[in-house]
Amino acid sequence: MSEPISRRELANAVRFLAIDAVEKAKSGHPGAPMGMADIAEVLWRDHLKHNPANPAWGDRDRFVLSNGHASMLLYALLHLTGYDLPLSELKNFRQLGSKTAGHPEVGHTPGVETTTGPLGQGLANAVGMALAEKLLAQQFNRPGFPVVDHRTWVFLGDGCLMEGISHEACSLAGVWGLDKLVCFYDDNGISIDGHVEGWFRDDTVARFRAYGWNVIGPLNGHNSRAIEEAIATARQGNGQPTLIVCRTTIGWGAPHKAGSHDVHGAPLGADESAATRSALGWPYGAFEVPEAIRQAWDGRTAGAAAEAGWNDLFARYRASFPELAGEYERRMAGGLPSDWADIRRRLVDRASDRQGAIATRKSSQNCLDLLVERVPELLGGSADLTGSNLTAGKTSRAWHNTPPEEVPNYLSYGVREFGMAAIINGVALHRGLVPYAGTFAVFSDYARNAIRMSALMQQRVVHVLTHDSIGLGEDGPTHQPIEHAASLRLIPGLDLWRPCDELETAVAWTLALERQDGPSALMLSRQNLPQYSAMAGKADDIRRGGYILAEGDGPLQAVIIATGSEVALAMQAQAELKAQGVAVRVVSMPCTQRFDRQPVAWKKQVLPSDVCRIAIEAGHPDLWHKYVGLDGEVLGIASFGASGPAAALYEHFGLTAGHLVQTVLRTIASSGGNDGDF
Structure with missing residues (x-):
């Protein structure tokens, strides 16, 4: 009879997939995956509610890797638990076109909930996810029918907490009482420049308690029993989000590099990888995971059962609350109301x-x-x-x-x-x-x-x-x-x-x-x-992002392009030019991006190439040269503003109908047309 597989062996499967992928790519961050593997094993195998066969299941738990540089930790977890992320993709880590980008990307890799890498933002995204869960639960749940009932789990590191956004988001999470938000702080004391004590000495426990969070730890982040107990406490729910402070060793298991910044953002190297295999008793080759360990990690059966149970609950919910069920499905699908x-x-x-x-x-x-x-x-x-x-x-x-x-x-x-x-x-x-x-x-x-x-x-x-x-x-x-x-x-x-x-x-x-x-x-x-x-009844044209708001009388001599408040100046200038016998078209362009996506025929109709163009906007002028061409003119502001009444400021910066009229006349006189085309 074979020996039961230990938690440490299961965690080591994650460690070595990360080590091997980074080593093969000659690029990446092995230290955090090695340090957080024990935490990940407990969470993903025993607590995370998810279905690898259906990453979009609405009532799944959300998992956010806020320290996104540790992406191989997430990719290893997704691969081992049964998501559509084959071993070939791990071997292709950080390569062009692979599903295993340098940092996790939502919509690119199945099972990735948000794009992380800019530190602290994943944590803030998770606050938004937990907020959405709480609001939707309030709206849709009914006694005996908890159809919205899931948690948001976050891994984060020192860098996430150093970024100021962590204060903004976590303060609000405490105010909102997001008690289904559980965060694991990888307190390893190392960042790129070395030991963080030289620049990061916050009392994190006191800080988060001041926000109104439930703080557990510090605990040993390599002790599975301590992690299990912390998660059990967090799941009890007390009206507060939870921070579990896990003391870990970055690069845990590497005999010569563990605990140092050398393992943060660079491959271990062939010698250290071999030494780590020996130290941790992992006698397998690169990317090799024994079948028994793979089976122990596979989350597809449990995931299918969890979703099937929810589907049964939702079917009964639909029978009792058909309108609510239909509304929930519409909103989760992203559709707008039927009317x-x-x-x-x-x-x-x-x-x-x-x-x-x-x-x-x-x-x-x-x-x-x-x-x-x-x-x-x-x-x-x-x-x-x-x-x-x-x-x-x-x-x-x-x-x-x-x-x-x-x-x-x-x-x-x-x-x-x-x-x-x-x-x-x-x-x-x-x-x-x-x-x-x-x-x-x-x-x-x-x-x-x-x-x-x-x-x-x-x-x-x-x-x-x-x-x-x-x-x-x-x-x-x-x-x-x-x-x-x-x-x-x-x-x-x-x-x-x-x-x-x-x-x-x-x-x-x-x-x-x-x-x-x-x-x-x-x-x-x-x-x-x-x-x-x-007044012009231009709703359909507005949808194109740029359109003819007012046409000139007679043969067209110039086009004025304007946005926002400067459209009024363009219309005033057009009236003054009309009195002088100059035919000018006014184009309103409220959304340049949408205009750029229009067919060429529309763009040529709005901005004919044989007529000079002048743009006006109370902002930096550079972008508008794209539309007016080398022979065109742009009235804008290329300096900072000033304090004073709005009318005086417009006069001071030359953003007036009179100045626009002079600019149009000068441009017409000096240009035989426009050199721009689409």
């Missing part, structure tokens, strides 16, 4: 009827009044600027003042722009809710890497960025975005909308919610703007 066409029509009709001057931030709130009421999956919020961003609709229910019998749909994130943006990424990744959140456009810099990550992960989130220009006035250059629109437009996959009025704002909102393959950002004005596209 979406009517909602969209009403938004457009309301906006088309709007008269008078109104700020687009207020236009956005007018849209939200209807959207929040009719699209129940919307989860709004703001970074302590609700009254300025106008992100709360009439039926928004803030977390901090919603009675227990109701489900909140609005969050005050406090002054935490980065944490907010990363948390809503986690909400979107979880599915079932569509998050949007607001701050000032200039503070998108704080959130930028999380905005970038939402684009990289192709997640449906909406960033509401108000006070979009020098038009905010007296707050001065610290609050006036100059380079921000241009900078955000450079993020691949992010649709940036800068609407000129309520109809463009309404169309932007509808397209942001309809979009399934990436995030959207709405840059909205503080100052009131006239209604132009609404």
Whole structure:
């Protein structure tokens, strides 16, 4: 009779798959996988609720590797438990086209819940996932029918806790009482530069207790029994998220490199790999895992049984609550309400009827009044600027003042722009809710890497960025975005909308919610703007991102391209030029990315190549040369702003209808056409 397989042997299978993959790639991070393998073995074999055959099962536990450089730990776990990640992919670690990228990528590798690597953001994503679970459970669960009942587990390291985003996200997790969030802190005392005591001496236990977390440990992260006991305590639930502090040795098992930064981000080397095999009694070749150990790791049977049990529960739930069941399935699938066409029509009709001057931030709130009421999956919020961003609709229910019998749909994130943006990424990744959140456009810099990550992960989130220009006035250059629109437009996959009025704002909102393959950002004005596209009835054209708002009389001599508040200046300039007998077309381009995706025929129709072009935007001018060509002109701002009334600032920076008229006439006189084409 063979000896039973020990937990250490099972953990060593993970260790050596990581060692061998990094060694073969000559690149990677073996230290953390070796150090956390014992924790992973207990969690993944005894506690994680998942089905390798169906990584998208809605009620699975979520596992987040926030210290994403330890990617081979996750890949080894996915491979061993039965996900569609064959050994050949582990052997192809970090190679072009493989499913085992240098850092885990959601949508690329089955079983990966979020893209991690920028430290701290995976932890913040996990807070969003746990938040989504709690809100959906409140909405859909009924006595005897816990159809939403899963946990979010996180591995994190020193780097995650050094990043400031960990404070923002974990503070909120404590406020929200996310007791199904359990985090394992790999407290190994090592980062790239060496022993962290030279730059990281926080009392982590006291810090997290101050957040309102349940803290367990420090404990020996290589003692399976201690880990098991800690998880059992965490599962009891006491209204608090849990941090389990695990003291580990980075590169555990490596005779000469364990406990040093030498094993953090480089292969062990052939000699040390061989020595580690000898030290740990692992007499197998590279990538070799004995069949008995493979069978002990295989999670497919248990996973299928877990999902089958949930399917039976949901079938009974459907019989008792058919409408709730249908709504849950719709939302988890990412579809919009069945009456979406009517909602969209009403938004457009309301906006088309709007008269008078109104700020687009207020236009956005007018849209939200209807959207929040009719699209129940919307989860709004703001970074302590609700009254300025106008992100709360009439039926928004803030977390901090919603009675227990109701489900909140609005969050005050406090002054935490980065944490907010990363948390809503986690909400979107979880599915079932569509998050949007607001701050000032200039503070998108704080959130930028999380905005970038939402684009990289192709997640449906909406960033509401108000006070979009020098038009905010007296707050001065610290609050006036100059380079921000241009900078955000450079993020691949992010649709940036800068609407000129309520109809463009309404169309932007509808397209942001309809979009399934990436995030959207709405840059909205503080100052009131006239209604132009609404009067022209251009809703269908707006959906193309750039369109002819107003045509000139007679043979066309120039095209003015404008966005947002500067559309009004373009329209004024067109009227003045018309009085001088100069025919000018006004093109509104609220979303350059969407315009760029249009057929060439549309782009040529809007921007003919034989007519000179002039662009105007109260921001950095560089991007607009792409549209006006070498012979065109751009009116913008290439310096920081200034403090003063908005009207005085526009005059000071030369963003006036009069200056635009002079620029158009000068460009026409000096150009025989336009050298740009599509």
